[in-house]
Amino acid sequence: MTEITRQGVTVSVEPGWEAEMMDHPGKRVVLHMSNRPLPRDRSDFGGESIDGLLGDAIFVSILEYDPGDAGKGIFRRNGVPAFVPADFDPYNLHRFVLGQTGAHKFFSINGRSFCCYVVIGRSSPEPGDIGRINRTVAGFRMSVVRNDRGTPE
16 A cells, blocks of 8 residues: 655555645645546546546545635535445536546545545446445545644644
């Protein structure tokens, strides 16, 4: 298992998965993971790069939002979410692609707010898909990022 870390966010990447963590203007961290090769150019939610996802192909994006939103509204869930088959619907896709399904959940950890967006390359998830997604998302963790005064940001 490989680990990548950026700005206090760490993800353990399972064998057979690719992951890339980037900084993005207006967001602190954008994490992309897939059990297929990640295309070089892709938007926060995958954009056109997910068009070719078929069968058991999975794309996961975890985006960080304003820390002032942590624990509030849609970000009130504390901790990394688990997914169930009922979470997935083709109309949850950021960009509708026939034959795919998606889900998204919002959550907070240590005063930071995130969205986890998942796309599967088939119209409904199979039991093995959910297990792979939850194992992958469970590898996401973070520490409190401290500023130069030693206080949490």
